[in-house]
Amino acid sequence: MKRKFDLYAMTWRLPIIFWQLLFFVGPLLFMVAISFFVVKNYRMTEAFEMVNWQKMLSRGYFWDSYWYTIFIAGISTTVAMLLAFPASFALAFRASDNLRRWAIFLLIIPFFTSYLVRTFSWYVILAESGVVNAMLGQIGLGPFKMLNTHFGTVIGYLTLTLPLVVILQTVTMANVDKTLIEAARNLGCKPLATIWRVVLPLSKTGLIVAALFCFILSFGDFVAPFYLGGSQEPTLPILILDTTKSGQQWPRAAVVAIMMMATLFTIAFAAIALAYRKGGAR
Amino acid sequence: MTEPLVTFRNVKKHFGEFVAVREMDLDIHAGEFLAIMGSSGCGKTTTLRMLAGLEAPTSGEIRIGGDLMNEVKPHERETPLVWQSLALFPFLSARENVEFGLKMRGVGKEERKRRALEWLDRMEIGEFAERNITTLSGGQKQRVALARSLVMEPKMLLLDEPLSALDANLVIRMQAVLTRLQKELGITFVYVTHSQSEAFAMADRVVIMSQGEIAQVGSPKDIYRAPANRFVAEFVGRNNILSGTVASLDGETVTISTPSGAFVATAPDTARSVGADATFVVSADLVSVSREEPTGENRVLCTLISEEFVGSMVTLFLESADGHEFKVQMQERDLIELDLHNDDQIWLSWAVQNAHVLDHE
Numbered sequence: 102m103k104r105k106f107d108l109y110a111m112t113w114r115l116p117i118i119f120w121q122l123l124f125f126v127g128p129l130l131f132m133v134a135i136s137f138f139v140v141k142n143y144r145m146t147e148a149f150e151m152v153n154w155q156k157m158l159s160r161g162y163f164w165d166s167y168w169y170t171i172f173i174a175g176i177s178t179t180v181a182m183l184l185a186f187p188a189s190f191a192l193a194f195r196a197s198d199n200l201r202r203w204a205i206f207l208l209i210i211p212f213f214t215s216y217l218v219r220t221f222s223w224y225v226i227l228a229e230s231g232v233v234n235a236m237l238g239q240i241g242l243g244p245f246k247m248l249n250t251h252f253g254t255v256i257g258y259l260t261l262t263l264p265l266v267v268i269l270q271t272v273t274m275a276n277v278d279k280t281l282i283e284a285a286r287n288l289g290c291k292p293l294a295t296i297w298r299v300v301l302p303l304s305k306t307g308l309i310v311a312a313l314f315c316f317i318l319s320f321g322d323f324v325a326p327f328y329l330g331g332s333q334e335p336t337l338p339i340l341i342l343d344t345t346k347s348g349q350q351w352p353r354a355a356v357v358a359i360m361m362m363a364t365l366f367t368i369a370f371a372a373i374a375l376a377y378r379k380g381g382a383r
Numbered sequence: 384m385t386e387p388l389v390t391f392r393n394v395k396k397h398f399g400e401f402v403a404v405r406e407m408d409l410d411i412h413a414g415e416f417l418a419i420m421g422s423s424g425c426g427k428t429t430t431l432r433m434l435a436g437l438e439a440p441t442s443g444e445i446r447i448g449g450d451l452m453n454e455v456k457p458h459e460r461e462t463p464l465v466w467q468s469l470a471l472f473p474f475l476s477a478r479e480n481v482e483f484g485l486k487m488r489g490v491g492k493e494e495r496k497r498r499a500l501e502w503l504d505r506m507e508i509g510e511f512a513e514r515n516i517t518t519l520s521g522g523q524k525q526r527v528a529l530a531r532s533l534v535m536e537p538k539m540l541l542l543d544e545p546l547s548a549l550d551a552n553l554v555i556r557m558q559a560v561l562t563r564l565q566k567e568l569g570i571t572f573v574y575v576t577h578s579q580s581e582a583f584a585m586a587d588r589v590v591i592m593s594q595g596e597i598a599q600v601g602s603p604k605d606i607y608r609a610p611a612n613r614f615v616a617e618f619v620g621r622n623n624i625l626s627g628t629v630a631s632l633d634g635e636t637v638t639i640s641t642p643s644g645a646f647v648a649t650a651p652d653t654a655r656s657v658g659a660d661a662t663f664v665v666s667a668d669l670v671s672v673s674r675e676e677p678t679g680e681n682r683v684l685c686t687l688i689s690e691e692f693v694g695s696m697v698t699l700f701l702e703s704a705d706g707h708e709f710k711v712q713m714q715e716r717d718l719i720e721l722d723l724h725n726d727d728q729i730w731l732s733w734a735v736q737n738a739h740v741l742d743h744e
């Protein structure tokens with residue numbers, strides 16, 4: 102049977118297709134094109150040369166920045182997942198349905214304010230003469246340098262990701278069939294071991310997606326490493342900014358951006374494949 | 384008589400204001416197939432969950448093999464349960480599901496695998512051992528769930544409506560599997576169900592529960608022929624229940640006058656007096672039907688209202704002159720010989736020994 106062209110259905114589909122082509126696929130292709138352009142006398146000119154790729158990928162500072170960004174985003178993701186887990190577990194298994202609804206509502210509230218504003222508020226708390234050091238000073242500790250450190254960067258990332266991770270983990274684990282936990286207990290599984298034996302395998306998909314979101318947001322974030330991390334060790338987003346500022350090197354910044362996207366694509370693909378892998382033969 | 388395997392002594396279970404089980408006394412003997420039956424909310428599942436340690440009794444004592452079990456945690460007991468939802472782990476293969484309990488008990492890898500495969504073979508699903516649980520059929524999953532519990536070699540197996548998700552012909556087959564297994568293994572089965580046919584088909588003894596209390600305990604035959612009270616008589620169904628007052632007493636039998644007439648019934652050895660209220664039951668399959676007026680003590684003329692066919696059995700619904708409903712169960716071929724039509728007048732009769740006076744209302 103020949104597929105008929107359905108004008109009505111197409112009319113509804115076209116706007117989103119058009120939107121995606123215009124604002125996502127188009128710019129992306131343009132960025133790829135730019136990465137082959139050349140800059141002469143602070144002016145970008147159309148060309149097709151490999152010089153930007155060769156230069157960027159052979160520079161030590163690019164790779165330092167690349168691995169550092171993966172490392173610090175990875176650390177932040179790990180910390181977020183571990184910090185969130187006890188809270189999410191309690192909300193999923195111990196809290197009443199009503200309390201869980203309220204908790205999720207409250208966790209959404211941070212997103213009402215701009216992330217930039219929330220990041221700045223950490224200044225007051227983490228500064229050398231800030232709240233934390235003042236309190237530690239009372240018991241004779243410190244002052245500790247917390248701003249412009251890796252610690253500051255991670256704190257910034259967590260500000261962005263932690264509420265989201267708690268929400269995703271809670272929703273995932275709240276869907277775990279409680280009977281399966283009881284079944285494990287019935288078969289001799291100790292209470293804490295049920296987390297490892299039953300809860301984690303059952304919520305694997307949701308937990309991996311939560312971690313993936315956390316990593317993507319941290320990996321691409323510019324605010325936290327710039328304002329709280331002090332950017333002495335630049336992450337890739339800061340490297341992009343620096344590259345465009347120094348000598349109008351938009352093509353080289355494009356190379357960094359494409360490398361970031363390729364990395365995220367790879368990690369996201371692997372994570373989703375892992376998330377949906379099932380045990381046993383089909 | 385040997386010590387019972389399980390004893391419930393004055394066991395109560397409250398959930399806040401709600402009383403799930405009140406003052407339960409029950410012995411479960413080693414090697415018996417006990418069914419706990421009742422409608423939803425009667426406390427049968429709570430009773431089973433207390434046996435598995437998933438709920439602790441509010442008061443009273445539960446002993447298994449003489450040991451007080453009230454506070455013993457579920458993972459410290461050997462009381463595997465077959466769940467209504469089966470509760471198989473979807474992220475494990477059939478074999479890994481069966482191995483789970485052994486793994487928790489620290490049984491080595493090779494030994495675990497060998498025993499799991501042995502049980503899967505025994506349940507005739509050995510070929511699916513490495514398959515993902517989600518790809519198995521309802522009946523196959525059922526067998527995995529049974530293997531997962533039985534591989535633990537327990538003294539007692541708990542079953543919570545395990546057949547309720549299966550279609551009718553599969554239920555019959557699994558009933559046969561369960562009764563055969565129970566006889567072969569010689570272990571105690573405690574089987575919770577709302578289905579009378581399941582309980583009566585498989586169990587040695589049946590506990591009927593109502594509103595957190597035991598209404599009657601007995602063999603399926605005892606419960607069917609001589610229900611202890613009106614609740615059981617109605618719950619078991621297909622019973623004719625007649626109430627009236629005691630007209631006369633004569634040793635083992637009493638004459639009870641009801642609006643449908645006076646009938647003679649056997650009474651258990653409880654003290655009764657003339658003029659007291661009394662109720663008796665006659666099961667529908669023990670009532671005879673005839674065109675001619677019969678000679679026995681117990682007979683009543685009724686009008687046929689309707690018929691209900693289930694396979695080769697037919698249930699007649701009739702009405703006496705005072706409007707009381709009677710039920711008669713008979714073979715379809717016997718009905719054909721009678722050549723009955725709706726609104727026909729016909730005599731019902733039953734033997735004295737088939738009419739049982741209830742112990743109490």
